[in-house]
Amino acid sequence: MRLSYDQLDIIKEKMGVDKLWSFSKISTYDQCSWLYKLKYIDKIKSRGDNCYTYFGSLAHELIQDFYEDKIKYEEMISKFEDKVLEWQMLDDPKLKFSTDQERDRYIENLRHYFKNVQTVPHKITNEQAVLAVFEGMEKYVFQGYLDSEYLDDQGNLVILDYKTSTKSGFSGKQLFKKARQLIIYAIGISQHGRMINGEMRQFPLDKIRIRYDMLKYCNVSFMQKNGKIKTTKAERRQWVAHLVNQLRKDFEGVSKDIEKLEKEIAKLQRKMMMKKTTPEEAEGYSVGIGEIEEQIKSLKDDLYDPVQVSEMIEKATLENSLSALPKFIQNKYTVENCYIDVELTDEIVEEAKEEIISLLDDITVKSKEDDKDQAFNRSRIENSESFYCANTCDMKDHCTFYKEYKEHNTMFMVKSDQPSDDELLAMLGLG
Template identity: 35%
Template sequence: MRLKYEELELLKKKYGVNRIWSFSRISTFLNCRWAYKLLYIDKIRANNDNVYTIMGTECHRIIQDYLANDIKYPDMEHQWGEFIQKWKDDPKSFQFDTKKIENGYLDNIEHYFKNTDSIPFKVNNEKPILIKLKDKDGKPFIFVGYADTEYKDDKGDLNIIDFKTSSKSTFSPKGLPKKSMQLILYAIGEHQRTGLPYDKIHCRFDMQKYCTVNYRMENGKWKNSIQARSEWVFKMSNKLKTKLPKAGVDPITTDEMIIEASQNNNMDNLPEEVRNQFRISNYYIDIELSEEICQKLEEKIIGYCKDTLELEDMGEDLNDYLEINFPYDSSNYYCQKLCAYHSSQAFKEEMGIIKKPLLDEQEIDNLFGNVESEDAEEDDELLKELLS
């Protein structure tokens, strides 16, 4: 539940600050100073939606509704299918870069809603979290964030989940520290609120496009493999080529079974003794928490806050500073597709990346209300003068 304006104002008054910070503000600053200027200094509410934001938003809504018991398990697949059909029927909808990317994305998410893990505890979705930070001089920096899903398990541990439809490559060991800052910040807030030690707070990403395949090896031990949901059976083909013959299946039938299973992306056609050697579950990335890690992040976040304030204080020198230090990088995917500033129509027209579209006859008529009258000829003459 999002806090209302009045509630945020009360927080400002209580903690003696003139701003309630959000991690999205810091994230925008780190990703692109130009976008920060646009959104937070110029206060232009640019529409920075893209195909991934609209898909991700719907994924969040559906899984959160299910976890809150607002819809049943089969409803997830049904609602996702309805959403995708509307998206496909809309000629103005955002599109994926390629058909291959589109098919992979949609198939992965469809599989998620058919097979996702349930949480056997009461959950709290979009829970407001207050985080209170102070610099060395005692200056407060107050944050409010919203956890996708939070719950307490049967051990009394607090679990915070962030749902992600992103590719796991962006959550590599190198990129994970930056990706996990928001969750760690939420852990700090819940530590402050509850007094729970950090070893009783667990933060994890639910990587919705992927699953963990748990399979039994020939020595009887079990091993995990992380796979894209849409092709997890195909990726197990080599293992099936070993297991099916051991279950008494002849070579020709083995190949046929593997092809059918791969096409259906399930093992329903395989012998039970083979199926029982494979299990799939959600793929989670767990975030390491400790006093030291959280303390370092607090210091880092406070530093980012001060950097943003310095940027805001540049005044008339800001544009020159940005042009020199943060020039547009046309090879950067974030700038091209995701940045609120650099991916905007206005910026691309200004830079000559795309031409400003000419008005067609109907649009010109609409400018003037498309009103027909007995003086139509005079109106046409007036229009010519205005456009000359």
């Protein structure tokens, strides 16, 4: 539920502030101070969606519509396909991926998600407003919306955020930087409580959970030889290919298990032949041998020659499904949504608070400077930043730094195409 301008004005008056902050503002500043100036100081109108925001918004809309009973489960994939076709028909240069390969990977991952997503078995609420207050140089009031939220079986309030981005930035220290937005919302909920089924309830931070649903990935779990469950993350479009080596081990494991059981039989047979073995003991060994032979007989049903194994694995990889493999392989694996959870320890929350307040204070100081160009100035764009600038930034057409970066690269490319001094003399017959 998005708030109206009048409602936002009521919140500002109630909180005693003249403006409300959004996470996009501080994340924009943290990404690029010049970008912040262009968007929020100069108030230049953005160039609209790019391919990632287009499909990210679409993915949010589909999964939230399902949870709100606006569409059925099987309609998610059909509506997704309709939107992909609509996107293709638009043929908008601003909505194109950097390469065809990137486009195909991205769309195929989301296609697999909407065909196979495991839905949350709890009542979900979407797009509910949240407020959070921070005290720095000024009183800062954040206002935002949660993708989804629900109560789990332990009475925790789970904040669920959907991500269509890569998982590379969602680990280690980068995870906590990515999680700032949800940490802000968790702090806000702990400050003001949450309306649950018409009742205002309080949730301390230790009863709030932060979780990301990484739509392009899935978690694949399987039992190891040591009896422990191993879970690995894989791109949805090629999760079977991700497991090829493990699948081969599964097939090879059958013959190894048979060999191990045959050794057990040989051991029992030797015991039967020992002079000190009593008839009763021999009978017990014989029964044991019979049971093991039955196990071997059952295992032999799952024996395949190397050519068969290669063919089956190749088919499974191409289809991205285990349906072509024997049941003993299929039953070993579980494929689930790829969730990444963020632990809300006191240390993590306090560190996030300090970073957020520092960013807000920095923006506040610079916004009061007379020379905004100097205040929000930045260093030149490095190659490591170029992907964001070229593919994600909605202000690149207005950015002098990006213009300089492109000109520099063009000069470099032109220069690299020039013949060497020796080549030039040779070309002119002066060598």
